[in-house]
Amino acid sequence: MFAISSKELEKSYGGELVLNKINLEVDTGQFVTLLGPSGCGKSTLLHIIAGLEDQDSGQLDCQGQPITGPAQNRVMMMQEAALFPWLNVEKNVAFGLKERNIDKEKRLELAHQELKKVGLADVKKAYPHQLSGGMQQRVALARSMVLKPDILLMDEPFSALDEQTRFKLQQELVKLWQNTDMTIIFVTHSIREALLISERVLVMASNPGQIKAEYELDLPYPRKPNQQKIVNLEAEILEDLLSEDDQKQKALIEKVAG
Numbered sequence: 001m002f003a004i005s006s007k008e009l010e011k012s013y014g015g016e017l018v019l020n021k022i023n024l025e026v027d028t029g030q031f032v033t034l035l036g037p038s039g040c041g042k043s044t045l046l047h048i049i050a051g052l053e054d055q056d057s058g059q060l061d062c063q064g065q066p067i068t069g070p071a072q073n074r075v076m077m078m079q080e081a082a083l084f085p086w087l088n089v090e091k092n093v094a095f096g097l098k099e100r101n102i103d104k105e106k107r108l109e110l111a112h113q114e115l116k117k118v119g120l121a122d123v124k125k126a127y128p129h130q131l132s133g134g135m136q137q138r139v140a141l142a143r144s145m146v147l148k149p150d151i152l153l154m155d156e157p158f159s160a161l162d163e164q165t166r167f168k169l170q171q172e173l174v175k176l177w178q179n180t181d182m183t184i185i186f187v188t189h190s191i192r193e194a195l196l197i198s199e200r201v202l203v204m205a206s207n208p209g210q211i212k213a214e215y216e217l218d219l220p221y222p223r224k225p226n227q228q229k230i231v232n233l234e235a236e237i238l239e240d241l242l243s244e245d246d247q248k249q250k251a252l253i254e255k256v257a258g
């Protein structure tokens with residue numbers, strides 16, 4: 001049974017087809033990246049998988065059951081940490097456990113354990129504004145992980161971070177994932193990021209959004225950006241996206257010029 005599967009999934013906004021015939025099969029425990037240019041529908045697809053939006057047509061299942069809305073076993077992490085500024089770090093992490101009828105002491109204990117994994121147990125009494133952007137995203141990661149999701153959906157979670165912090169968080173995320181059975185679907189428009197972290201890269205194209213290529217990455221972790229295979233694949237995917245972009249631009253010029 002697949003963690004997530006879709007058949008001929010489609011979505012339009014205002015008459016514009018945004019997702020076209022998305023066929024997806026994600027194995028349990030896999031780390032999959034949706035890679036593509038701005039506007040190709042990556043976030044829309046992730047939101048539909050999260051159950052935050054409906055598709056117009058096509059089948060979408062999680063663990064063999066149709067997705068009809070949000071569920072506790074699917075957790076979404078966004079680009080902005082969006083922590084509660086009035087709660088300290090441990091309470092931010094523990095917050096989502098309230099819904100699960102876990103008592104306060106246990107909630108804080110679980111939050112502590114998760115904060116330890118992201119190296120932030122020592123600042124659990126601090127408030128979000130006291131932390132750097134990278135630390136805030138680590139807290140957001142702990143807040144997602146404490147819920148022990150089967151499926152973690154990540155929408156460009158590191159794209160607002162500086163390069164070295166981003167690299168560190170990529171490595172940490174991979175380590176955290178390796179210690180679980182969690183399935184991750186990660187959205188990015190960084191080719192390098194996709195190649196450094198995931199087992200499978202699905203390259204999307206726009207107008208309408210579709211999956212146009214797929215790469216299986218049978219490379220051990222931790223990966224380095226200067227590994228020959230990564231360098232070669234990065235060049236290949238970039239080339240592909242550039243030629244796609246040229247065609248789109250040509251079509252747009254023809255349309256605008258009449």
Ligand SMILES: Nc1ncnc2c1ncn2[C@@H]1O[C@H](COP(=O)(O)OP(=O)(O)OP(=O)(O)O)[C@@H](O)[C@H]1O
Pocket residue numbers: 013014018036037038039040041042043044045189
């Ligand atoms: N709620 C909405 N209403 C109308 N149009 C929308 C809505 N959400 C997304 N779109 C449109 O759908 C298309 C795909 O958007 P989406 O955000 O999924 O792309 P993306 O690949 O995630 O882009 P980015 O990398 O810039 O976040 C875009 O043209 C966008 O304007």
